[in-house]
Amino acid sequence: MNPVATENSALEVPPRSIWRALRDLAISTIVVGAIALIVSFISAASAHAQGKGELRIGYQKSASLFVLQKAQGSLEKKLAPLGFGVKWVEFPAGPQLLEGLNVGAVDVGYVGEAPPIFAQAAGAKFVYFGYDPAAPRAEAILVTKDSPIKSVAGLKGKKVALNKGSNVHYFIVKLFEKHGLSYADLNLVYLPPADARAAFEKGSVDAWVIWDPFLAAAEKSLDARILADATGVVGNRAYYFSSLDYVAKNADVLAIATEEINRINVWGTANKSDLAAELAALWGLPKPVADITVARAAYGTGPITKAILAEQQKIADTFFELKLIPKKINVLEAAGAGVA
Numbered sequence: 001m002n003p004v005a006t007e008n009s010a011l012e013v014p015p016r017s018i019w020r021a022l023r024d025l026a027i028s029t030i031v032v033g034a035i036a037l038i039v040s041f042i043s044a045a046s047a048h049a050q051g052k053g054e055l056r057i058g059y060q061k062s063a064s065l066f067v068l069q070k071a072q073g074s075l076e077k078k079l080a081p082l083g084f085g086v087k088w089v090e091f092p093a094g095p096q097l098l099e100g101l102n103v104g105a106v107d108v109g110y111v112g113e114a115p116p117i118f119a120q121a122a123g124a125k126f127v128y129f130g131y132d133p134a135a136p137r138a139e140a141i142l143v144t145k146d147s148p149i150k151s152v153a154g155l156k157g158k159k160v161a162l163n164k165g166s167n168v169h170y171f172i173v174k175l176f177e178k179h180g181l182s183y184a185d186l187n188l189v190y191l192p193p194a195d196a197r198a199a200f201e202k203g204s205v206d207a208w209v210i211w212d213p214f215l216a217a218a219e220k221s222l223d224a225r226i227l228a229d230a231t232g233v234v235g236n237r238a239y240y241f242s243s244l245d246y247v248a249k250n251a252d253v254l255a256i257a258t259e260e261i262n263r264i265n266v267w268g269t270a271n272k273s274d275l276a277a278e279l280a281a282l283w284g285l286p287k288p289v290a291d292i293t294v295a296r297a298a299y300g301t302g303p304i305t306k307a308i309l310a311e312q313q314k315i316a317d318t319f320f321e322l323k324l325i326p327k328k329i330n331v332l333e334a335a336g337a338g339v340a
Contacts, residue, residue: 058106133298134235
């Protein structure tokens with residue numbers, strides 16, 4: 001994809017406003033997610049009593065296509081002829097979303113490649129039913145503009161902030177491996193995005209491993225420097241999940257949901273500036289930040305295959321070897337029926 005914005009794009013709001021928007025994106029959703037989790041149970045019971053079907057979608061505010069689909073209301077229109085309504089349940093992060101799926105609070109979810117590994121190792125029951133293309137430029141290691149660290153090797157022993165169990169956790173492990181360093185050479189500080197940005201800005205950590213749109217916002221408002229992104233290291237994919245029971249009973253509903261995501265994929269690929277404008281408004285971030293995020297993303301949802309899940313197995317094996325998960329898992333156990 002060709003970038004839509006350059007580093008010289010003017011900010012539409014002051015840097016402090018960007019930080020407030022990111023704080024809202026990463027922190028305030030915790031309250032919303034907790035409330036929505038309770039409401040989802042009430043809504044499901046009400047829908048059942050009325051004899052109507054309902055697709056309950058778990059999403060994160062930073063998950064662009066789901067957020068846009070929610071804003072447009074297109075899925076509701078498509079499912080109405082089937083007698084299905086749509087309930088949107090917001091979660092602060094992937095692990096909480098998968099837990100919501102595991103306890104039956106939602107029917108469908110969308111998270112990155114690492115959280116389902118931890119969830120499966122913890123006994124969660126779910127099935128993969130779709131994936132997005134790799135987007136390695138959408139996650140990276142940031143250092144300050146004047147940092148003396150000029151290479152990955154320079155990170156040895158330095159304090160590196162990241163969100164534990166997220167895609168960037170796997171990225172930093174494989175990046176160090178690629179540069180002849182070991183996991184023991186890492187000095188990781190586990191912080192969620194909002195806290196990690198604050199620590200990075202104060203100089204409490206030497207580097208920050210993060211994903212878009214937080215990555216793009218830090219580049220624009222903090223003038224942070226990318227030390228390395230995931231290109232040539234890891235794929236950085238995202239996956240769609242459901243329960244095995246829901247997939248078996250509502251294949252037509254999931255097919256329509258996937259079709260609508262792909263419709264936005266096609267439109268967004270052809271109209272990147274418009275897509276960025278809509279996302280900027282939804283996120284509460286300047287359009288130049290959304291422009292960069294859109295330019296680094298990859299669009300086009302596909303059905304799960306054994307080859308794709310083989311990538312997930314590599315992540316699972318790596319996390320087990322590092323004792324980050326308590327037991328060895330077989331990712332294909334979450335593949336569902338009919339996966340080629």
